Amino acid sequence: MRAVVVKAFGGPDAVEIAEVPVPEPRAGQVRIKVAASALNPVDAGVRAGYFGGAGKVLGLGWDVVGTVDAVGVAAAWQVGDPVVALLPAMGVPLGAHADYAVVDADAVARVPASVDAVHAGTLPLNGLTAVQALDQLDLAPGASLLVTGAAGAVGGFAVQLAAHRGIEVTGHGRAGDEELVRSLGAAHFTAEGALPGSVDAVLDAAVLGEPALEWVRDGGAYVGVHPGAQPGPVRGVRTGAVEVAADGARLAELVGLVDAGVLTLRVAGTFPLEKAAEAHALLAGGGVRGRLVLVP
Structure with missing residues (x-):
């Protein structure tokens, strides 16, 4: 073969x-x-x-x-x-x-x-990366989340999954991506970044590192997508990175969300x-x- x-x-x-x-x-x-x-x-x-x-x-x-x-x-x-x-x-x-x-x-x-x-x-790699990153952040409905690289594959899934969970999502990307990112469910969009300490958490799909960490409030959370490349914790911010794992049961849940029209x-x-x-x-x-x- x-x-x-x-x-x-x-x-x-x-x-x-x-x-x-x-x-x-x-x-x-x-x-x-x-x-x-x-x-x-x-x-x-x-x-x-x-x-x-x-x-x-x-x-x-x-x-x-x-x-x-x-x-x-x-x-x-x-x-x-x-x-x-x-x-x-x-x-x-x-x-x-x-x-x-x-x-x-x-x-x-x-x-x-x-x-x-x-x-x-x-679906599998990018969908599982996004959902496992959100699980690691462990945000309650109503929390504020900024997703970098929100027009990308992982970032786009993260926007849709977080919005579906009732999280207030800000998508970060290029100016020309605003229409796409909002269509995925982002309540807000920025091409410049956020004010320091203005969101509860960041899911850093674009691997911006420390600049994205600055946008998280004291005691918030940051999760990246490259294990070992995440910045160290500061101001009580919990930092980590998702190391995607195969999970058929979780993948089946994502399949259900595709069929329900939640995931694009x-x-x-x-x-x-x-x-x-x-x-x-x-x-x-x-x-x-x-x-x-x-x-x-």
């Missing part, structure tokens, strides 16, 4: 299509015939060597949507089930950018009924698997709104 891999770090031209054996599921795992898988900035980071792994063949792709093709012992899914899942592809030889992917059965949820496979393929899945374009390097080049150019999706 075909798989997108990196054998040496570099730019988009480091992306290769390799022929590899079809993986076999072990106990508690399922194999999915991949129908679509989003390209995310973390894939570009793996490709460029930001996360290590020199000298290894590294697979790319975290988002999986497709059909269960084979099951291991004690896997609570059946061949033919249409599913979506998160495959944490950090330092592994085979990711979701492939014809087939093997994932733990407890990472799997049934696909949304209201969208096609391409759109469903944008945004696709910027599709590429066949063999043109993965072209998709990486487009992502590297910046300004993409929504996710680029690879289709085997």
